[in-house]
Amino acid sequence: xxxxxxxxxxxxxxxxxxxxxxxxxxxxxxxxxxxxxxxxxxxxxxxxxxxxxxxxxxxxxxxxxxxxxxxxxxxxxxxxxxxxxxxxxxxxxxxxxxxxxxxxxxxxxxxxxxxxxxxxxxxxxxxxxxxxxxxxxxxxxxxxxxxxxxxxxxxxxxxxxxxxxxxxxxxxxxxxxxxxxxxxxxxxxxxxxxxxxxxxxxxxxxxxxxxxxxxxxxxxxxxxxxxxxxxxxxxxxxxxxxxxxxxxxxxxxxxxxxxxxxxxxxxxxxxxxxxxxxxxxxxxxxxxxxxxxxxxxxxxxxxxxxxxxxxxxxxxxxxxxxxxxxxxxxxxxxxxxxxxxxxxxxxxxxxxxxxxxxxxxxxxxxxxxxxxxxxxxxxxxxxxxxxxxxxxxxxxxxxxxxxxxxxxxxxxxxxxxxxxxxxxxxxxxxxxxxxxxxxxxxxxxxxxxxxxxxxxxxxxxxxxxxxxxxxxxxxxxxxxxxxxxx
Amino acid sequence: xxxxxxxxxxxxxxxxxxxxxxxxxxxxxxxxxxxxxxxxxxxxxxxxxxxxxxxxxxxxxxxxxxxxxxxxxxxxxxxxxxxxxxxxxxxxxxxxxxxxxxxxxxxxxxxxxxxxxxxxxxxxxxxxxxxxxxxxxxxxxxxxxxxxxxxxxxxxxxxxxxxxxxxxxxxxxxxxxxxxxxxxxxxxxxxxxxxxxxxxxxxxxxxxxxxxxxxxxxxxxxxxxxxxxxxxxxxxxxxxxxxxxxxxxxxxxxxxxxxxxxxxxxxxxxxxxxxxxxxxxxxxxxxxxxxxxxxxxxxxxxxxxxxxxxxxxxxxxxxxxxxxxxxxxxxxxxxxxxxxxxxxxxxxxxxxxxxxxxxxxxxxxxxxxxxxxxxxxxxxxxxxxxxxxxxxxxxxxxxxxxxxxxxxxxxxxxxxxxxxxxxxxxxxxxxxxxxxxxxxxxxxxxxxxxxxxxxxxxxxxxxxxxxxxxx
Numbered sequence: 001x002x003x004x005x006x007x008x009x010x011x012x013x014x015x016x017x018x019x020x021x022x023x024x025x026x027x028x029x030x031x032x033x034x035x036x037x038x039x040x041x042x043x044x045x046x047x048x049x050x051x052x053x054x055x056x057x058x059x060x061x062x063x064x065x066x067x068x069x070x071x072x073x074x075x076x077x078x079x080x081x082x083x084x085x086x087x088x089x090x091x092x093x094x095x096x097x098x099x100x101x102x103x104x105x106x107x108x109x110x111x112x113x114x115x116x117x118x119x120x121x122x123x124x125x126x127x128x129x130x131x132x133x134x135x136x137x138x139x140x141x142x143x144x145x146x147x148x149x150x151x152x153x154x155x156x157x158x159x160x161x162x163x164x165x166x167x168x169x170x171x172x173x174x175x176x177x178x179x180x181x182x183x184x185x186x187x188x189x190x191x192x193x194x195x196x197x198x199x200x201x202x203x204x205x206x207x208x209x210x211x212x213x214x215x216x217x218x219x220x221x222x223x224x225x226x227x228x229x230x231x232x233x234x235x236x237x238x239x240x241x242x243x244x245x246x247x248x249x250x251x252x253x254x255x256x257x258x259x260x261x262x263x264x265x266x267x268x269x270x271x272x273x274x275x276x277x278x279x280x281x282x283x284x285x286x287x288x289x290x291x292x293x294x295x296x297x298x299x300x301x302x303x304x305x306x307x308x309x310x311x312x313x314x315x316x317x318x319x320x321x322x323x324x325x326x327x328x329x330x331x332x333x334x335x336x337x338x339x340x341x342x343x344x345x346x347x348x349x350x351x352x353x354x355x356x357x358x359x360x361x362x363x364x365x366x367x368x369x370x371x372x373x374x375x376x377x378x379x380x381x382x383x384x385x386x387x388x389x390x391x392x393x394x395x396x397x398x399x400x401x402x403x404x405x406x407x408x409x410x411x412x413x414x415x416x417x418x419x420x421x422x423x424x425x426x427x428x429x430x431x432x433x434x435x436x437x438x439x440x441x442x443x444x445x446x447x448x449x450x451x452x453x454x455x456x457x458x459x460x461x462x463x464x465x466x467x468x469x470x471x472x473x474x475x476x477x478x479x480x481x482x483x484x485x486x
Numbered sequence: 487x488x489x490x491x492x493x494x495x496x497x498x499x500x501x502x503x504x505x506x507x508x509x510x511x512x513x514x515x516x517x518x519x520x521x522x523x524x525x526x527x528x529x530x531x532x533x534x535x536x537x538x539x540x541x542x543x544x545x546x547x548x549x550x551x552x553x554x555x556x557x558x559x560x561x562x563x564x565x566x567x568x569x570x571x572x573x574x575x576x577x578x579x580x581x582x583x584x585x586x587x588x589x590x591x592x593x594x595x596x597x598x599x600x601x602x603x604x605x606x607x608x609x610x611x612x613x614x615x616x617x618x619x620x621x622x623x624x625x626x627x628x629x630x631x632x633x634x635x636x637x638x639x640x641x642x643x644x645x646x647x648x649x650x651x652x653x654x655x656x657x658x659x660x661x662x663x664x665x666x667x668x669x670x671x672x673x674x675x676x677x678x679x680x681x682x683x684x685x686x687x688x689x690x691x692x693x694x695x696x697x698x699x700x701x702x703x704x705x706x707x708x709x710x711x712x713x714x715x716x717x718x719x720x721x722x723x724x725x726x727x728x729x730x731x732x733x734x735x736x737x738x739x740x741x742x743x744x745x746x747x748x749x750x751x752x753x754x755x756x757x758x759x760x761x762x763x764x765x766x767x768x769x770x771x772x773x774x775x776x777x778x779x780x781x782x783x784x785x786x787x788x789x790x791x792x793x794x795x796x797x798x799x800x801x802x803x804x805x806x807x808x809x810x811x812x813x814x815x816x817x818x819x820x821x822x823x824x825x826x827x828x829x830x831x832x833x834x835x836x837x838x839x840x841x842x843x844x845x846x847x848x849x850x851x852x853x854x855x856x857x858x859x860x861x862x863x864x865x866x867x868x869x870x871x872x873x874x875x876x877x878x879x880x881x882x883x884x885x886x887x888x889x890x891x892x893x894x895x896x897x898x899x900x901x902x903x904x905x906x907x908x909x910x911x912x913x914x915x916x917x918x919x920x921x922x923x924x925x926x927x928x929x930x931x932x933x934x935x936x937x938x939x940x941x942x943x944x945x946x947x948x949x950x951x952x953x954x955x956x957x
Binding site for chain 2: 033034035036038039040041042043044045046047048049059060061062063064065066067076079080082083084086087089090091092093119120121124128141142144178180183184185263264265266267268269271274355356357359391392393394395396397398400401403405423425427429458459481482483484486
């Protein structure tokens with residue numbers, strides 16, 4: 001890998017690049033799924049190649065190839081320089097970047113069990129057992145299970161002298177029960193939608209989830225939803241479980257703080273952000289108890305946004321995003337940091353694969369735990385709706401107005417969790433919502449969720465992000481607009 | 487207001503010398519070369535049956551924002567995907583390396599995965615040789631467009647934006663995709679296709695306009711006209727007012743129609759019907775949409791793109807899906823066809839998978855009204871350029887939510903009265919397609935939520951906007 005990267009840097013420099021970096025990546029995937037007692041997907045793949053990013057004549061160029069011969073890599077590097085020179089035909093100013101030190105390092109996330117060494121038979125047996133449990137419940141029309149594993153080995157080298165070797169192991173698994181009856185399709189997922197829980201971890205994550213032990217419960221709930229009462233409309237107190245709060249953070253905090261989006265670089269596709277730069281340090285993003293960080297360090301936890309170095313060689317770090325309700329930080333890279341006068345990059349450049357340009361991505365965007373025990377929060381709530389497990393999610397292209405619905409909800413009356421509610425939804429304006437937060441549960445209820453399917457960029461890239469959250473309470477939230485008839 | 491113009495000739499159709507290709511050293515694989523890769527895989531495999539899928543991509547994309555190119559990328563990639571069958575069990579392994587050791591290893595991985603599972607009594611033998619109708623979707627001018635070609639076009643549209651005191655952002659991409667499927671029963675299918683795409687957003691301080699087009703042929707895309715259209719929309723939507731949410735008459739431009747009706751595609755899958763996940767469950771043969779709604783899946787339509795065969799190499803058939811508002815047919819893979827006592831239609835995904843199949847070349851029958859005529863006929867309504875972040879709220883009633891974006895206008899007394907703040911909608915698609923009052927000619931439309939289809943602009947009554955955002 002080191003040789004491939006060095007060949008690329010040498011050619012880029014010879015062709016006139018004033019800066020160059022290269023990422024050699026070797027990605028291995030395993031996907032398993034079952035449906036109604038039969039194996040669905042059963043596949044492995046490997047993908048190995050190099051992506052070369054350069055600045056020449058003050059503009060960016062990037063080229064990638066999976067032909068890893070010296071000649072092909074040199075041609076690819078030369079092409080990156082030629083593309084940069086073409087970019088200069090439509091430039092307004094030269095690219096500037098904040099400095100970064102040169103690092104020579106090796107980093108690997110810790111894990112206990114290599115999922116690629118666990119026999120497929122054992123993995124399928126677990127999925128089929130969970131599938132059977134769900135299928136036992138009368139009224140379940142589709143039972144589905146899945147596991148996915150990814151090993152990413154990468155070598156980064158840059159013309160300023162960095163040489164960084166990293167290995168990341170990701171695991172994920174989940175189950176879903178779907179029920180069709182009357183004129184309704186209802187479903188329940190465990191431990192979360194989007195294929196369940198995903199972390200930077202080994203097979204021990206899958207074993208910790210107890211998929212089989214939860215299969216019957218979610219299957220029963222999926223069928224019971226048909227006869228549950230409709231979740232109410234109107235302004236009410238809302239309690240979100242930690243997985244739904246994780247997605248709320250992703251959409252209404254994680255994306256708007258991306259500095260490339262703020263600066264208009266994503267205007268054509270992902271959109272822009274209401275968090276214009278004059279709001280930094282001034283905007284009351286949330287209530288005083290809301291504290292959010294962007295933390296890629298291992299000490300934050302094994303999130304999908306955890307790494308040693310980002311994909312332009314900047315060490316993982318923790319950036320305070322919301323501090324006691326005040327907006328305090330963006331996600332930045334070496335280029336955008338210049339635009340707002342930062343001395344260093346926030347270290348959030350990430351790429352899906354060797355053939356994609358690194359762009360600003362969320363790392364682990366997490367709300368810090370509060371002081372409430374969950375049972376005390378419920379007991380303290382007189383009249384509310386508790387919503388669990390995301391079903392649909394949508395937010396405008398500046399990240400003001402959102403609407404979410406969840407798979408299931410529960411009525412909270414007089415401090416007690418009472419009846420099941422179906423088709424729950426809520427909507428609002430980002431800052432109004434976060435300012436209505438008046439209770440956040442404690443560390444013992446906090447989970448670092450993985451969102452494996454975050455899309456951004458052109459060509460579009462899918463990235464895994466982490467979101468730590470515990471259940472939280474919000475006052476005076478608009479409920480039910482998604483299912484309102486008029 | 488369609489951004490695509492058939493006669494646009496911004497780029498000469500002549501083939502350029504290969505030295506100026508989009509990606510250095512562009513090498514297109516011949517059928518003989520792809521057959522040779524497949525034969526090498528077959529040589530390494532002693533499975534009962536072996537299938538090889540070869541994919542080759544050469545792609546380049548120039549991205550601009552703030553009136554400058556800020557990202558500019560190119561890639562070359564080849565993948566070899568091998569499916570083996572052993573005693574009624576099947577699995578797939580994929581590599582992007584083509585040396586003997588890698589091909590031998592990918593075969594062994596596919597065999598090992600296949601052996602690791604229970605026997606599947608529904609697994610069918612691989613199909614033998616098939617006859618295909620060629621779909622001519624390869625254009626040399628597109629394959630050999632250069633970074634400088636794209637940069638010069640971008641420079642022209644960003645200069646136009648600057649002259650208008652506006653800001654442009656967007657993409658201009660070109661590329662070539664090659665696909666081949668071969669199996670040990672003698673099937674061989676191949677397809678070569680080019681792709682060109684231009685998308686532009688023009689921004690002002692409180693407004694924006696947008697246009698996007700995609701075609702196998704670069705000559706069918708007119709970036710200057712699209713930039714002009716987006717610029718005019720941005721100017722026309724300055725100082726947006728606010729309209730109250732509620733039930734509105736809407737005029738949806740083709741991109742907005744596409745991104746809504748695109749959510750129906752999997753509902754026409756035989757497997758979705760078997761799983762009772764289709765919104766047409768218990769509704770086949772019944773009039774559930776307006777009589778003016780007719781829909782085909784037609785891979786051979788002149789405005790369509792894609793290969794004329796499916797993931798198993800079965801030829802795609804033209805299928806009538808909706809006939810005057812009545813769902814009449816589904817599409818099938820070989821497996822779902824057998825289960826449902828139907829004939830395969832050539833819409834299966836590569837095996838193994840749990841989704842089955844889907845129509846990927848949807849073509850709506852259009853009407854004859856122009857968007858301008860729709861506006862003139864409307865006393866009070868909303869004109870929508872595009873939609874954004876659409877997600878399914880209710881899968882059986884097919885209620886979708888999402889936002890309007892980049893050009894939302896109030897229509898008053900038969901004319902566009904000005905820009906308005908963007909709405910959130912929660913709208914049932916079956917209900918929507920029962921309320922279509924006027925349609926224009928169907929065009930190849932591009933959006934961000936669905937793959938490209940041939941759809942008309944539509945005027946629709948009682949469209950449900952539920953909330954308004956801040957811009």
